[in-house]
Amino acid sequence: MKNLDERTITQAVIERNSFSSNERLKDVMHSLVQHLHSFAREVELTEEEWEIGVKFLTDVGQICSPTRQEFILLSDTLGLSTLVIAQNHKKPIGCTEATVFGPFHVQDAPRLELGSNMSEGVKGTSWFVNGVIKGIDGQIIPHAEIEAWQADDEGFYDVQKENIDKYQGRAIFHADKDGKYHFQTIVPEAYPIPHDGPVGKMLEALNRHPWRPAHLHFMISAPGYERLVTHVFKDKGDYLDSDAVFGVRTSLIAEWVKHESGIAPNGEYQSHPFYTLDFDFILNKQKVEAA
Ligand code: BEZ
Ligand code: FE
Numbered sequence: 001m002k003n004l005d006e007r008t009i010t011q012a013v014i015e016r017n018s019f020s021s022n023e024r025l026k027d028v029m030h031s032l033v034q035h036l037h038s039f040a041r042e043v044e045l046t047e048e049e050w051e052i053g054v055k056f057l058t059d060v061g062q063i064c065s066p067t068r069q070e071f072i073l074l075s076d077t078l079g080l081s082t083l084v085i086a087q088n089h090k091k092p093i094g095c096t097e098a099t100v101f102g103p104f105h106v107q108d109a110p111r112l113e114l115g116s117n118m119s120e121g122v123k124g125t126s127w128f129v130n131g132v133i134k135g136i137d138g139q140i141i142p143h144a145e146i147e148a149w150q151a152d153d154e155g156f157y158d159v160q161k162e163n164i165d166k167y168q169g170r171a172i173f174h175a176d177k178d179g180k181y182h183f184q185t186i187v188p189e190a191y192p193i194p195h196d197g198p199v200g201k202m203l204e205a206l207n208r209h210p211w212r213p214a215h216l217h218f219m220i221s222a223p224g225y226e227r228l229v230t231h232v233f234k235d236k237g238d239y240l241d242s243d244a245v246f247g248v249r250t251s252l253i254a255e256w257v258k259h260e261s262g263i264a265p266n267g268e269y270q271s272h273p274f275y276t277l278d279f280d281f282i283l284n285k286q287k288v289e290a291a
Pocket of ligand 1 (some may be wrong): 072073076100101102103104193194213245
């Protein structure tokens with residue numbers, strides 16, 4: 001393969017990659033090369049623009065660390081994460097929809113008893129969250145594992161703060177035998193995704209803001225059901241129509257109900273106004289893999 005030119009280079013690369021014994025890799029690379037070359041042709045990519053692109057991806061890689069995943073931010077802000085989730089989680093109408101995972105989940109969140117306060121000691125407005133975990137036919141799913149995580153009332157996750165000595169604003173609970181869950185926390189605020197790096201610069205160049213509407217993350221697992229990764233968004237909040245990472249779904253917007261001071265769902269007197277959220281999750285049955 002010599003003297004390759006603008007017309008012949010694409011097929012040459014595809015052929016060179018075709019000896020892999022990994023069929024899926026071969027298919028993915030075939031399509032990737034085809035689309036990448038088509039893109040360069042379509043926009044008539046200049047050498048200077050190619051260099052800017054390479055520098056951008058280098059910067060994205062260099063800012064990554066165990067607590068900063070800039071490639072996920074890039075995927076999220078380009079809508080790729082939402083596309084991949086949408087095409088991999090098609091489910092019957094009525095099931096709770098999935099949305100982006102985000103970069104602030106940790107593997108070792110504290111395990112708390114139902115009813116506990118996962119934001120103990122954090123300043124903010126008290127929030128009492130409860131609901132039921134069910135299947136699509138209304139059947140109760142007992143003892144599901146419910147992991148929740150959230151920003152604080154200034155829009156920061158615990159892992160974004162320096163020198164934290166324990167996790168706050170996150171926990172793993174188990175629903176009871178009737179599928180019910182409830183816990184206490186504080187009301188999280190809308191926040192900007194980390195935008196002091198290359199993805200932030202990209203958003204600025206595109207005249208886009210980095211904000212996400214206020215939300216509470218959930219990951220729910222139960223034997224025999226598809227794992228659900230989702231959020232519950234605050235109704236009437238800002239940025240619901242312009243989420244920086246395209247994660248909002250109407251079915252995930254719920255009323256965060258404000259109450260004046262008085263007896264809260266935990267039976268204790270609250271001297272300040274507090275909020276409640278009542279949200280049921282409907283899980284999809286796990287697909288049975290063909291033998
Ligand atoms: C989040 O909601 O935690 C999140 C999602 C995508 C990008 C940044 C943050
Ligand atoms: Fe979040």
